[in-house]
Amino acid sequence: MSVDIRINELEKDIEKLERRLKAKDATILGINLKKERFVADSNVQCSIHSMFTYDEFFYVITEITNISNHKLIASGLCISSSPKGTGYSETVVGIFDELKPVKFIESCSKRKLVISARKGILVEPKLILEIEFQLVSTELPVDLPLIPNFPTLDVSGHMRDSFFFPIERPVEALLKGNITDISFEEGVLLYQGLCTSHDSRYLEFQSAQLNTVFLTLNTFNVIDFGDWMLAVGFSDYEGLLAVCSNSNFFQPVRANCRIFAKGAVSLKRFERMLEIMINDGWND
Numbered sequence: 001m002s003v004d005i006r007i008n009e010l011e012k013d014i015e016k017l018e019r020r021l022k023a024k025d026a027t028i029l030g031i032n033l034k035k036e037r038f039v040a041d042s043n044v045q046c047s048i049h050s051m052f053t054y055d056e057f058f059y060v061i062t063e064i065t066n067i068s069n070h071k072l073i074a075s076g077l078c079i080s081s082s083p084k085g086t087g088y089s090e091t092v093v094g095i096f097d098e099l100k101p102v103k104f105i106e107s108c109s110k111r112k113l114v115i116s117a118r119k120g121i122l123v124e125p126k127l128i129l130e131i132e133f134q135l136v137s138t139e140l141p142v143d144l145p146l147i148p149n150f151p152t153l154d155v156s157g158h159m160r161d162s163f164f165f166p167i168e169r170p171v172e173a174l175l176k177g178n179i180t181d182i183s184f185e186e187g188v189l190l191y192q193g194l195c196t197s198h199d200s201r202y203l204e205f206q207s208a209q210l211n212t213v214f215l216t217l218n219t220f221n222v223i224d225f226g227d228w229m230l231a232v233g234f235s236d237y238e239g240l241l242a243v244c245s246n247s248n249f250f251q252p253v254r255a256n257c258r259i260f261a262k263g264a265v266s267l268k269r270f271e272r273m274l275e276i277m278i279n280d281g282w283n284d
Contacts, residue, residue, distance in 0.1 A: 043068035044133050046163045049112070050189065052174040053119050055239070056262070059174075059193040060129060060167075062113040064095075064105055070135035070159070072105035076115045078167070080124040089121035094196040099188065099228075101195055104136075116197040127167035135159040179221045179232050187223065187230050191243050198241070198260040199267040205257055205278055207244035213277045214242075240270050 045065035052059055058078075066072050076091040095102050096112045105111045113131070121127065174186055174193075182190070194200065207229060214220035220231045220240075227247045233240035244257040259274070261267035 043070070043135060043159075044072065044161045044163075046113075046131060046133075048165055051167065051171050052189070052193075053122075053171055054174045054190060054193060056119050057193065057197040058117050058119045058122055058171060059189075059197070060115045060165075061189060061192070062115070062131065063110065064113050064133075065110045066105045066107055068135055069107050070137060071107060072133045072135060073103075074105070074113055074134075075132050077130045078117050078121050079128050079130060080121075081126045081128045081166075089117040091115045091117045092196040094192065096192050096195075099191065105133075112192065114192045114196050116193055122167075122169075122171060129165045129167055130162060131165070132160060132162045135161065180223060182223055182230070184225050187225055191230070194241060194243075194260045198262055199264050200258055200260045201267060201271055203257045203259060203271065203274070205274065207246050207256060209278050210242060210244055210257055210274065213274060216277070239266065 043066070045067065047063050049061040049063050051061070060076075064072070064074075074093050074095065076093050078089040078091060080088060092115070094114045094116075095105055096114060102111065105113075115129070115131070174190060175182060210231070211222060211229065214222050214231050217237070219235045219237045220233050220242075223230045223232075224246075227245070229244050229246060231242040231244070239262045241260040242257055243260075259267065259270055261270050
């Protein structure tokens, strides 16, 4: 391992420790952690929309209002705030304009911010979610989501805004009954969550082709929301999911279908299985 790579890893470890200390300091000093924070001198309004679990993952959906003249990029961390707690969990953050994933939050706009982490972090007795926003000039000629990986980058007009939220218990599962009873809103939340927690790939197959495959296999529950459909595997296909467009309504995802799986190997097998069944005429 080169010296530069090792130094970069150490810098990331130091940053994680600093975040943990900051959250613990907030608890010790009795800072009031609220579900919503918006003060007169803040450029960002951030509030919790919902929290839920699905499969092996824990999700937090937040609503963000950016009233600044800058673009926002975001990062998050779940930290134990218990005196005896030692855990913290890396998170994956996704930003959405309805069903469309976007790279940043435009100035003077509202977006959903979806944060996922492994569900095991919920064993900690007390948890704090830290969300940090970086306000970046709209004229910055770099890929904005890459900025958090370069903390020494000198960015003109660069500002930060952090929010701390207690994770209230219990955190309930998104689906309390049969998957076929899932509502439209729950379907949207599940899709947004999957984009942050699962490996995924876009496919150009038509939704009618995939729907026939899923019916043939008889091991997928297919829920039709009109403009788009959700397919959730069970039995031997548990952990495999697909979201497909039935119209131009779902065009922001760039393709007709997006498949999801836990891990790159499972995703590749899922894709290959669909290709074989469709191209070999199994669904004719």
